[in-house]
Amino acid sequence: MPLKRHRLALIGGGHRGIYMALQMLRDPARAELVAVAEPREDRQTDCRRALPTPTERYYRDHLKLLKHAAELSLDAVIVATTVSTHCKIACACMEAGLAIFLEKPMARTIEEAWQIVKVAERTHIPAQVGFNLRYTSFCGELHHNITSGIIGSVVAINWTEAISLRHWTEGYCRNGAYSHSSVIGSWLLEKSCHDMDQFNWLLGKRCERVASFGSRSFFMPRSDVPKRCADKCPVYGNCLFVRVPEATGMSAWLTPEEVEACVYHVHSDLLDHQAVIFEYAGGATVSFTLVPNAPRDTRTMTIYGTEGTISGDLEDNWFSVHSLRTGTETTVRLKKEEGDHGGSDERTALAFLDYLDDPANRPRTGVREGFEAMLLACAADIASREHRVVELEAFRSTD
Numbered sequence: 056m057p058l059k060r061h062r063l064a065l066i067g068g069g070h071r072g073i074y075m076a077l078q079m080l081r082d083p084a085r086a087e088l089v090a091v092a093e094p095r096e097d098r099q100t101d102c103r104r105a106l107p108t109p110t111e112r113y114y115r116d117h118l119k120l121l122k123h124a125a126e127l128s129l130d131a132v133i134v135a136t137t138v139s140t141h142c143k144i145a146c147a148c149m150e151a152g153l154a155i156f157l158e159k160p161m162a163r164t165i166e167e168a169w170q171i172v173k174v175a176e177r178t179h180i181p182a183q184v185g186f187n188l189r190y191t192s193f194c195g196e197l198h199h200n201i202t203s204g205i206i207g208s209v210v211a212i213n214w215t216e217a218i219s220l221r222h223w224t225e226g227y228c229r230n231g232a233y234s235h236s237s238v239i240g241s242w243l244l245e246k247s248c249h250d251m252d253q254f255n256w257l258l259g260k261r262c263e264r265v266a267s268f269g270s271r272s273f274f275m276p277r278s279d280v281p282k283r284c285a286d287k288c289p290v291y292g293n294c295l296f297v298r299v300p301e302a303t304g305m306s307a308w309l310t311p312e313e314v315e316a317c318v319y320h321v322h323s324d325l326l327d328h329q330a331v332i333f334e335y336a337g338g339a340t341v342s343f344t345l346v347p348n349a350p351r352d353t354r355t356m357t358i359y360g361t362e363g364t365i366s367g368d369l370e371d372n373w374f375s376v377h378s379l380r381t382g383t384e385t386t387v388r389l390k391k392e393e394g395d396h397g398g399s400d401e402r403t404a405l406a407f408l409d410y411l412d413d414p415a416n417r418p419r420t421g422v423r424e425g426f427e428a429m430l431l432a433c434a435a436d437i438a439s440r441e442h443r444v445v446e447l448e449a450f451r452s453t454d
């Protein structure tokens with residue numbers, strides 16, 4: 056029986072904010088949305104259409120909303136703005152006494168993430184970071200198999216995050232909101248902080264040092280093509296990355312100018328591929344690759360233990376466990392679940408409501424886990440930029 060019907064506000068009424076708010080509102084007995092903060096008119100209209108919130112409770116930013124927190128009797132907020140605003144919004148909400156569900160990545164820089172940790176730990180405010188991958192059946196089962204000891208101790212992980220051609224071109228190249236490191240930190244931080252969190256979870260140890268290489272080597276300005284696909288581009292008929300005119304999938308999120316932009320001329324400074332090696336306490340290593348232009352979005356991995364191996368494909372929802380001790384190979388096939396991200400978003404949202412019911416119901420990812428994941432991504436970026444191995448311990452004690 057729920058203890059209380061929690062009064063929630065949404066800060067950042069974009070695609071993700073609306074979707075996560077809807078997950079939290081599935082059971083009206085558990086939560087109600089009483090306010091939204093969103094500066095864009097078009098986004099406010101999207102929220103009005105999608106969310107059950109009275110019109111007068113819309114504010115133009117988080118500060119205006121927070122001024123009314125007491126009058127609204129708010130319990131908690133969903134922070135689903137882009138990462139560059141996470142630190143100031145998360146800290147302001149916690150200082151106002153409100154529990155937060157903070158979308159990943161926790162922050163854009165290590166210093167900002169550390170500030171969030173300090174405020175959360177000083178105020179003892181419940182704070183969950185949106186690492187929904189931990190709530191997929193796939194990762195849950197993988198974690199269960201590894202911690203059961205069936206492959207002994209993990210020695211090495213080989214893990215690839217492959218981004219499909221359209222996800223890369225429409226989600227990052229053409230999308231102005233996600234194509235610059237000044238806004239999102241880096242592609243690795245924005246996209247793969249989920250994966251860094253998985254390594255930390257699966258290994259259950261601290262990462263000690265990081266090395267990385269990456270560059271933007273292919274999606275660079277070309278003198279032989281114009282800035283827009285439609286400007287009589289000479290390679291139009293033969294270009295893999297030509298714009299999709301219909302407003303489908305991620306192209307529906309783009310402005311008409313962005314849809315038309317040539318992928319070579321978007322002036323994005325994001326790396327277009329990156330490889331990272333992590334070394335954990337005790338010696339286990341993870342080698343990770345992030346690449347675009349794959350036939351489909353997926354994560355594939357092989358986990359090598361002292362007594363066996365696990366190999367799998369997250370999108371296809373299966374992994375095989377080979378035990379050296381018994382000589383057997385067992386394949387675990389998981390059912391496709393409804394909803395975005397294989398049903399994990401709903402479970403992530405429910406974990407937040409459970410946490411609000413009782414702080415003893417700690418979610419799988421709080422601010423410490425959020426910090427560790429973003430630390431790995433930021434350190435990998437430093438390593439690749441400065442061509443050096445980056446030691447992590449110094450970043451954990453900054454004050």
Ligand SMILES: NC(=O)c1ccc[n+]([C@@H]2O[C@H](COP(=O)([O-])OP(=O)(O)OC[C@H]3O[C@@H](n4cnc5c(N)ncnc54)[C@H](O)[C@@H]3O)[C@@H](O)[C@H]2O)c1
Nearest residue numbers: 067068069070071092093098116117135136137138158159
């Ligand atoms: N966990 C996941 O699987 C997952 C998936 C997608 C996105 N995300 C994360 O969710 C976050 C949001 O992503 P999105 O794609 O919806 O972004 P978005 O840019 O589409 O939406 C963010 C919204 O926040 C609003 N905003 C900015 N500053 C604000 C302020 N001060 N007060 C109130 N609103 C403000 C913007 O106007 C915008 O509408 C990002 O951190 C992203 O990485 C997580």
